[in-house]
Amino acid sequence: MTEPAAVLRLENVTKIFRRSHLGRVRETVGVRDLVLRVREGEVYGLLGLNGAGKTTAIKLLLGLLSPSTGKAFILDRPPEEPEARRAIGYLPEVPYFYRHLSAREVLRFYGRLSGLAPSALNARVEAVLAEVRLAENAHRPMREYSKGMLQRTSLAQALLHDPKIFFFDEPVTGLDPLGLKEMRDRMVELNRRGKTVFFSSHNISEVEKICHRVGILVRGRMAREVERSEWEKDPGHLEKLFVETVSQDPNSGLQPILA
Amino acid sequence: MKIILSIIRVTFLQQLRNRLWLAVLLYAVVMGAASLLFGAISADAELTVILDLGLAAAEFLGLLVAAVGAVTLVLEEMESKTAYLILTRPVSRSAYVVGRFLGLLGAVLAAVGLMGLVHVGILLLKGWEPTSSYFLCFPFMALKVTVVTSVALFFSLFSTSQASSMAFTAFFWLLGHFGPELQFLAEKTRNVAAALGVKAFLFVLPRLDLLDYRDLLEVPGLAAGPLLARGAAYAALYTGACLILSTTLFSRREF
Numbered sequence: 072m073t074e075p076a077a078v079l080r081l082e083n084v085t086k087i088f089r090r091s092h093l094g095r096v097r098e099t100v101g102v103r104d105l106v107l108r109v110r111e112g113e114v115y116g117l118l119g120l121n122g123a124g125k126t127t128a129i130k131l132l133l134g135l136l137s138p139s140t141g142k143a144f145i146l147d148r149p150p151e152e153p154e155a156r157r158a159i160g161y162l163p164e165v166p167y168f169y170r171h172l173s174a175r176e177v178l179r180f181y182g183r184l185s186g187l188a189p190s191a192l193n194a195r196v197e198a199v200l201a202e203v204r205l206a207e208n209a210h211r212p213m214r215e216y217s218k219g220m221l222q223r224t225s226l227a228q229a230l231l232h233d234p235k236i237f238f239f240d241e242p243v244t245g246l247d248p249l250g251l252k253e254m255r256d257r258m259v260e261l262n263r264r265g266k267t268v269f270f271s272s273h274n275i276s277e278v279e280k281i282c283h284r285v286g287i288l289v290r291g292r293m294a295r296e297v298e299r300s301e302w303e304k305d306p307g308h309l310e311k312l313f314v315e316t317v318s319q320d321p322n323s324g325l326q327p328i329l330a
Numbered sequence: 331m332k333i334i335l336s337i338i339r340v341t342f343l344q345q346l347r348n349r350l351w352l353a354v355l356l357y358a359v360v361m362g363a364a365s366l367l368f369g370a371i372s373a374d375a376e377l378t379v380i381l382d383l384g385l386a387a388a389e390f391l392g393l394l395v396a397a398v399g400a401v402t403l404v405l406e407e408m409e410s411k412t413a414y415l416i417l418t419r420p421v422s423r424s425a426y427v428v429g430r431f432l433g434l435l436g437a438v439l440a441a442v443g444l445m446g447l448v449h450v451g452i453l454l455l456k457g458w459e460p461t462s463s464y465f466l467c468f469p470f471m472a473l474k475v476t477v478v479t480s481v482a483l484f485f486s487l488f489s490t491s492q493a494s495s496m497a498f499t500a501f502f503w504l505l506g507h508f509g510p511e512l513q514f515l516a517e518k519t520r521n522v523a524a525a526l527g528v529k530a531f532l533f534v535l536p537r538l539d540l541l542d543y544r545d546l547l548e549v550p551g552l553a554a555g556p557l558l559a560r561g562a563a564y565a566a567l568y569t570g571a572c573l574i575l576s577t578t579l580f581s582r583r584e585f
Contacts, residue, residue, distance in 0.1 A: 153420035163414055180339075
């Protein structure tokens with residue numbers, strides 16, 4: 072059986088951030104020689120400690136950052152290309168919107184930017200608003216929205232143009248148990264509809280429940296990739312693998328905790 | 331083009347709802363109070379004072395709103411990460427910058443237009459007879475606002491904080507009115523390096539003196555057409571250059 076095509080690729084990508092202050096240049100490595108392949112139709116979770124390079128990897132794939140060396144691809148195209156961008160839906164960690172506009176106005180705006188046909192735009196916006204249970208409040212300015220409502224607006228904008236690939240940056244951080252379940256069910260449902268889901272998280276138990284594969288980042292490098300078959304019959308095994316992997320890094324600060 | 335129009339529309343809406351109308355309200359209150367005050371103090375010069383003050387206040391508020399709006403517009407969106415949701419869609423960075431610029435400009439010009447209506451209303455109540463030179467002031471004002479908005483947008487992408495970009499914009503705005511004086515200084519100085527430096531600075535500085543409409547009011551019979559054409563050509567060139575620089579800076583920016 073042939074392996075599904077990789078829809079997202081990072082090919083030996085290194086990202087070095089250079090920040091100068093008063094003439095002194097400081098370099099920080101975001102990711103180093105990172106190789107990543109996300110297959111079509113899979114749920115791939117990127118795990119790592121704070122500062123491991125998860126968000127950097129996502130931004131490189133989204134084209135918000137340019138690699139210092141190496142290349143990023145979405146469907147074999149550079150992320151900056153319109154065709155690549157049409158294929159993705161992105162849900163940021165913290166939803167930020169225009170406070171003075173309503174969810175309906177914002178979604179119509181994003182729909183136009185995503186290239187939805189004017190004839191289909193309104194119907195699609197209403198359908199997505201209903202799907203995320205925002206239809207009743209869609210006319211209100213978003214400064215009046217609760218955190219949960221903003222999160223649902225964020226989800227709506229990612230779903231709007233029915234992309235093939237979804238990026239979720241720390242999607243379960245800060246959610247209450249109900250919100251967490253809702254988000255998990257949503258990712259599973261998207262995957263059931265044939266979508267590829269790529270997300271970063273700290274939450275190993277969530278990752279364990281929904282991912283087909285997991286990549287563990289340690290200080291910007293892909294330290295280990297784990298297939299679902301390795302943990303599905305042994306709950307808690309992924310956590311063990313994660314701790315084992317990150318604790319091999321002498322700078323992880325985990326040694327006193329594990330001792 | 332559709333994408334730019336969408337960005338223009340949303341930016342325009344955002345600005346209108348983001349208390350831009352307060353500038354018009356402030357203008358109406360100041361001008362209403364001024365007309366009462368000057369009516370009581372000096373009956374002879376009342377109309378002239380209200381005319382001059384009204385135009386100056388409309389220009390000042392228009393430029394202030396444009397500068398503050400341009401400085402905060404993109405910078406705030408980058409800091410708050412709202413820009414991510416636009417830039418991860420099939421939108422070029424140049425379309426984003428141009429759309430933002432035109433949307434803001436449209437909103438500020440609409441506000442200046444409303445201030446003009448308030449001004450005309452007050453003047454008519456005072457028995458003023460409309461003149462063509464008065465109405466010609468507004469296209470010049472619009473050109474000035476366009477240039478200053480493009481300068482402010484450039485500085486917001488060039489510098490790292492709202493305070494520094496506001497300071498740069500204010501500096502250019504102020505010195506932009508002193509083109510002839512700086513030219514005079516460059517010609518009179520004996521230091522070649524200083525003269526070259528001033529000339530180079532003059533080249534970079536927006537020549538807002540070229541867009542000064544007060545000449546129209548003060549010189550009777552002055553042909554406004556050529557002045558307006560020269561001003562429009564200059565504003566188009568200067569604004570175009572600022573937008574090219576802004577899109578270049580924004581294209582290189584990482585998030």
